[in-house]
């Protein structure tokens with residue numbers, strides 16, 4: 001059964017079209033949606049597209065960066081101002097996936113996908129949403145992820161603050177096949193420190209729950225501590241708290257929990273390998 | 274359901290086709306305009322045999338909504354050779370036994386072309402990265418990487434056989 005494709009010049013028209021049709025889905029890069037269509041997902045009757053040029057735009061100033069939800073991983077990688085996000089953009093699929101996959105679509109990707117979103121979560125991102133009727137609204141990413149399955153409206157952009165320093169932001173994806181492989185898990189951490197003591201660290205996990213999540217227990221255990229073996233010991237002990245990973249073809253839930261502290265230690269101590 | 278007209282350039286020639294709503298580019302290439310060079314493997318983005326270039330960037334045709342290609346340039350392995358003259362990547366693939374069953378080959382060639390068009394002298398790691406979205410079940414990848422390295426070396430190494438080509 002053929003679908004109907006509707007193309008709009010503005011995000012507000014696209015949002016209205018989406019709201020008026022229960023079978024309509026918004027198509028961004030299409031890497032997940034076209035896959036579902038190829039697999040015969042009959043719940044999709046209409047595809048809504050937007051050719052709004054603002055949808056792909058990246059605007060940066062010295063403290064904050066606004067990334068249009070239609071920006072693809074290759075657009076992030078081509079932007080020197082976004083160097084702190086390059087490690088997270090570089091590991092999404094292979095080159096062809098990165099030339100298609102968008103930031104907006106990544107916010108909706110089910111576990112074990114969503115690596116880029118994990119990085120955004122550790123950077124305290126805000127999501128801008130165009131409601132079906134009426135205005136735009138903003139929401140913290142963490143809150144957005146909890147309600148994304150019920151979210152109507154369109155994501156137009158995400159906004160992040162730059163990390164306190166280049167070394168303060170770290171990202172690691174653990175996969176079995178290199179350079180391209182789906183995540184066993186991913187970890188992102190923003191680790192601002194004053195006088196060698198951490199304050200307001202933010203740590204996020206990908207593939208450790210149905211959506212990327214904050215590692216609150218780890219964040220609490222890092223408060224006021226230093227980034228050395230003794231300083232991070234309580235955080236490592238709390239690493240798996242609050243996680244509900246899946247068992248899938250890549251790893252069992254048990255395995256994911258078991259290796260999590262090892263990789264968290266490497267992230268926190270800046271170790272490679 | 275109404276069909277939608279889509280015009281695009283395929284290997285430098287204008288094409289106009291009617292596409293079904295939601296149809297992917299791979300279908301349009303193979304069934305709509307009869308270019309069978311991009312293959313259908315998984316339809317899920319995982320195998321890379323459908324890799325083509327859209328405005329010079331590698332994309333998976335099986336996941337590309339055909340309508341997004343309107344007004345754009347699509348390049349496939351069918352457009353690589355210039356009449357009887359093979360593209361240097363094709364020659365290198367032959368010389369290095371980089372194709373066994375050949376099912377992955379057109380996707381590999383296009384992924385490699387995307388790399389060499391941007392980076393004329395890639396490292397081995399960069400080559401491996403460039404074909405990391407393409408699965409080969411036959412060769413063990415080494416002959417493919419060798420072929421791409423060799424094509425890059427010959428292209429950058431003063432050979433001017435490329436100069437007569439319209440599209441490289």
Ligand SMILES: Cc1cc2nc3c(=O)[nH]c(=O)nc-3n(C[C@H](O)[C@H](O)[C@H](O)COP(=O)(O)OP(=O)(O)OC[C@H]3O[C@@H](n4cnc5c(N)ncnc54)[C@H](O)[C@@H]3O)c2cc1C
Pocket residue numbers: 025026027028029030031032033034035069070091092093094097100101102103104105106107108109112113114115116153154155156181182183317318319
């Ligand atoms: C081979 C392969 C490898 C992959 N590897 C990775 C990987 O390593 N890491 C990873 O994180 N992901 C990976 N993915 C998954 C996917 O490519 C990415 O998550 C990508 O970022 C999804 O974005 P998209 O633009 O393609 O989404 P789409 O398919 O366009 O959309 C996905 C969903 O999000 C909704 N949506 C999209 N944009 C918006 C918006 N602006 N507002 C509201 N709803 C929206 C759509 O309606 C749809 O339900 C991979 C996929 C493939 C095929």
Ligand code: FES
Pocket residue numbers: 312313314315316317318319320321322323324333334335336
């Ligand atoms: S057929 Fe397109 S990636 Fe396998």
Ligand code: FES
Pocket residue numbers: 371372373374375376377378408409410411412
């Ligand atoms: S040559 Fe057979 S899959 Fe690569």
